[in-house]
Amino acid sequence: MRKLCFNPKTPSFALARTSPSSPLSLTSSPTPLRLSFSEPSSFEEDSFLDEAEALIMKWNLDTSAYAKVTSLFYQDKTEAKHYINCVNQLQKTMHSLLSQNPSSEKLILAHNLMQIAMKKLKKEFYQILSMNRAHLDPESVSARSCRTSANSSSSDYEDDFAAEDDDIRAASDSISEVEQVSSGAMADLKLIADCMVSSGYAKECVSVYTIIRKSIIDEGVYRLGVEKLSSSRANKMEWEVLDLKIKSWLEAIRISVRTLFNGERILCDHVFSYSDSVRESCFAEISRDGASLLFGFPELIAKTKKSSPEKLFRVLDMHAVVSELFPEIESIFSSDYTSAVRAQVLASHQRLTETAQNLLMEFESAIQKDSSKSAVNAGGVHSLTIQTMNYISVLADYVNVLTDIFPSSDWLQSPKKSSLPEFYLYSPESDYSASTPALTVRFAWLILVLLCKLDGKAKHCKDVSLSYLFLANNLWYVVARVRRSNLQYVLGDDWITKHEAKAKRFVANYEKVAWGEVVSSLPENPATAEARAVFENFNLRFEEAYRKQNSFVVADRELRDEIKGSIARSIVPRYREWYNALLATVGSVRNLTVTEYVTFTPEDIENYLANLFFFGTSPSAVSSLSLTSSPLRRWS
Structure with missing residues (x-):
């Protein structure tokens, strides 16, 4: 990329000294931040202004075709640092000149040079941001970095840059090329931002940063499937469609908070570490729309009039993820500039709470109704x-x-x-x-x-x-x-x-109600004299109970087996006792007289009860059974 976009290195700025092509007039400039400096001599001021003029005019976008097509920071990092140091010293010199003679020609020259330098740095800032979009993506930044301390000293920014540059070179063997490019770009951006902010040109710097990075956040939120949705449109959607959007949001919010916004927070903190107010206002601006869209979604869903049973669980899902991520959200959007974001998150959280309460009340009411x-x-x-x-x-x-x-x-x-x-x-x-x-x-x-x-x-x-x-x-x-x-x-x-x-x-x-009469039809002490009446009564009771009960349903296999087993234990042993007593008296149930009133063998009773609640899920007619364990007649 560097070979394709930029020219070979040029000679040192000391050999390429030029003069302004036309006189420049003094205009009002932003009030610079206070810097401590020693009082330079007139000779030192003249010498510095000469060298500063040579270097700054070399990269003058209005007069140098070379400067228009060449990037200072990509061309020569050493010269780039000289350029930054020159601009910083120029700021100090302007303070000195202002205290000596507010209308001096040297002050006018210094001011004009400062404006030219700021224009060039603004373009450099833009180029680094735009050409490193892939290397400065929030995922890479959030994974590689930790948030820069908000209390970074403005006097340490040059040392920080040098240390970072050394660290990058020392670690070049162990980190990927992407990480090297990302680290280098972040260091360059910080160097330029420190210079512009300290020189009173924070607004110009922030405007460039906002244009590039805000689009990344907005695009990131959109790509994660979170789109702007009106209340009326949400109410017109089928639940299945709305449910898919909620699922997308549930996946998107974690990525957005922990990667997208966190990465941008880290990058913004690093680039604008020189000034707390600039850093916070800048991050607030680039994150405002994306955060509003993302964190306003739960409140929108909570307000919809959809009454699908699944809505409660989606509300609880959203409530859970907002609660889980709130400490991270509060950390990322911690300043007064982003208080609206925190307020939106809390409003959505409260609305989800109220909606969950109402849906649960409706659920209880639905049972009763x-x-x-x-x-x-x-x-x-x-x-x-x-x-x-x-x-x-x-x-x-x-x-x-x-x-x-x-x-x-x-x-x-x-x-x-x-x-x-x-x-x-x-x-x-x-x-x-x-x-x-x-x-x-x-x-x-x-x-x-x-x-x-x-x-x-x-x-x-x-x-x-x-x-x-x-x-x-x-x-x-x-x-x-x-x-x-x-x-x-x-x-x-x-x-x-x-x-x-x-x-x-x-x-x-x-069992007592359904089969009680069947059980009671078999007296505890078998008596041959009563055998005919007992068996006839049993046959009648058993047939009536079986026909009725076999039309009922017991779906659970364990319960079905338990009921059938319990009924069998109540009936079969007592029936067997009567059956065996009769058999001992008449010698065979095939006796023509006995077959008139003995319909079932004990095995028949066991088989019929084993097939009670046939298949357990639907009524079945007794005639559908095909039992062949007994030679005696069956009812139709």
């Missing part, structure tokens, strides 16, 4: 149970965020129990000690609201056994979801144990 009747007729797991537990299970992954959002919110305080039936209000599961974590109480409360709703649905079942099976199915599902998610840590083992026991009580009640 549910009026769907699906799955009740078959006794299976209700859609409300599945949806609610899916929601709460995912919500349990956000415990840390919820604790941050609701440190003292009503959502974490004692629930308003008046909305639940008295049965639930005074159940053991609703009692917690004062030391119980607020989140545990609140998650338990949400599940209690669900169970209350399910209890209300169960009461509408015409069959009592079905209502108990429905409650057992749903509570078993709830406990299983708790075990398989972070809810087990939020609610604790005691909660799981209590509700598992409650589910088993529902199962016991179901």
